[in-house]
Amino acid sequence: MAIPASHPLPAVPASPAVISIRALKTHCSNCSVRELCLPVGLEQDALQQLDQLVTNRVRLKKGEVLYRAGDPFSALYAIRTGSCKTTVLAENGHEQVAGYHMLGDMIGMDGIGTDRHGSQAVALEDSEYCVLPFDRLDELARSIEPLRRNLYQFLSREISRDHSVMLLLGSMRAEERLAAFLLNLSQRYRERGYSSTEFVLRMSREEIGSYIGLKLETVSRLFSRFQAEGLIRVQGRAVKLLDIPTLKQLIGQRC
């Protein structure tokens, strides 16, 4: 796997923060997250065809918006570096975090059906996205079976992921929610070759709360309590998981 193991992100080569970067040496074929992303399992020549499709990349600074709810849908986005949140808007104006995405993740899939994005994506840190024009991706997927399979998988996995969140929101108590949130992050960092016990949260207490259905004060209190109980160590947004077994027990114990 790519990525130097322990943690920090591999330094992104300095480059002008321009929207469209062509002929940059970043291709799917040598991308650090190719094993997690759309290219996984593709043959060499399929990879090259995919490379030709991904000619645009977008760089965002923290807080910048990739797309808004209601924007015309034209492409999916694969996260190359960094992380972002997706939020959904209720008719009454309430905004809620629906996803916390990191490198290798694909976002924008809820827009396919309606030709409009159904959610909003906001960078949680400086980050880079591969633009996958959907029409061309679809066209390419027609002929490349593994690519088509991967596309289905991303769509389907998003559904499963949402089901997990529904489970969390619908039946867990506050401490279970936070434990599940932390363990989920831990696993995803591990899958990406980072430390699974020590990482930096890219969301505020309020955003975390919005994601897991709690108020920010409750999130803060729980962080404090988990720390007091020796389960984690928190320093602002830096978290270290100290007692993963007990955290797991927290979410596995109730009927």
Add this chain to the structure above:
Amino acid sequence: MAIPASHPLPAVPASPAVISIRALKTHCSNCSVRELCLPVGLEQDALQQLDQLVTNRVRLKKGEVLYRAGDPFSALYAIRTGSCKTTVLAENGHEQVAGYHMLGDMIGMDGIGTDRHGSQAVALEDSEYCVLPFDRLDELARSIEPLRRNLYQFLSREISRDHSVMLLLGSMRAEERLAAFLLNLSQRYRERGYSSTEFVLRMSREEIGSYIGLKLETVSRLFSRFQAEGLIRVQGRAVKLLDIPTLKQLIGQRC
């Protein structure tokens, strides 16, 4: 079958409740929900090709299981008549209703990515399902653009639907949840040509509660309260919406 209402479904010809029915006069081309289901927008010959794919249908009695979590995934299912719920299972054994599906809906899509069903589907009444073998559906979709588009749409719409549920579970108060639940049903019945103000719930109070993140007692109390306030009339599982504007206001008013 539910509710005669404005333009009821054409009576399904009586037929033996056998699992696999071939050469029955039920085809996509003359199915009553074709405008809501996979065939929507398809040309005549595309329709016929789809017909050839859907050779199996499954009939379930109330309470019977279509698939279980962990079952090998091989097909999607389109609901021809009746309704079912899908449930997801947490690692700790807790089971939660994740979806309430009715005719025209497609289910099983969370199984594509893992080759295993991620949820369980249980009939809420006697109901009938078209079996869509996924490999063959995929093959057919390769060549029929509108079919492929529809497939994407179903996947994408499922994601959007889940986001709505997350919004409901994450930020609404009990009365808002029930109002949203009822209004959602109302709209879906309307789309299907049934009465949007008068219908029979196919789920118990407990199942409804599981779906919208409340306990059954709370659901029951809310039904009683809505009735006392003149918003609805409830008689067991038969519901009549009396004051839709106020119900809408209930979910549209909070920030």
Add this chain to the structure above:
DNA sequence: CGACTAGTTGAGGCCAGTCAATGTTGGTGG
């Protein structure tokens, strides 16, 4: 250094959960 945002902590209230008793409905078999 001051304004601002993010985070922590405390006190109190309320909404929904829990526990429990009772009523209702629908299916089954005598």
Add this chain to the structure above:
DNA sequence: CCACCAACATTGACTGGCCTCAACTAGTCG
């Protein structure tokens, strides 16, 4: 047809977990 039973539903009393409101602290950036 009706008695019976089990599952479902209703209602009340009480509890408690999370929210609300509020004060305070710690960083951050001009």
